[in-house]
Amino acid sequence: MDTLSYKTISANAATVNKEWVLVDATDQPLGRLGSKVAKLLRGKYKPNFTPHVDCGDNVIIINAEKVKITGKKATDRIYLKFSGYPGGQKEYTPGELLKKSPEKLLRKVVKGMLPKNRLGSAILGNLYVYAGSEHKHEAQQPKQLDLNSIK
Helix, strand or coil: CCCCCCCCCCCCCCCCCCCEEEEECCCCEHHHHHHHHHHHHHCCCCCCCCCCCCCCCEEEEECHHHCECCCCHHHHCCEEEECCCCCCEEEECHHHHHHHCHHHHHHHHHHCCCCCCHHHHHHHCCEEECCCCCCCCHHHCCEEECHHHCC
């Protein structure tokens, strides 16, 4: 055989096929939900995945306040934030953040599972999180996705 029968196809911004996906977070474990959403955002479930291109889908997460935190992680895990001023370090737990702002908790979890570079920041812009079951992206006609059906 003198020629290659298949060529490696590298996706770029013009050839990528982005879709809108709706995910219901009701009774989903927080970490598993975050890792699967990060894979969807990154495009790892697509056959033409290219590591240096944003080829993932736009993901809408609804019912963020109904996510499940298993074990003692809601009280024992500690997140830190620092304002930059002396004495400006604050600590909070995932349970507190879930009560105060479930959107921020899910965004924080997914952000930690994305690359720490400009591509990761751009990919995080494709995530939309809502506490209730209502969202403002009906015009995009997102398809409902059951996270238990994917690895």
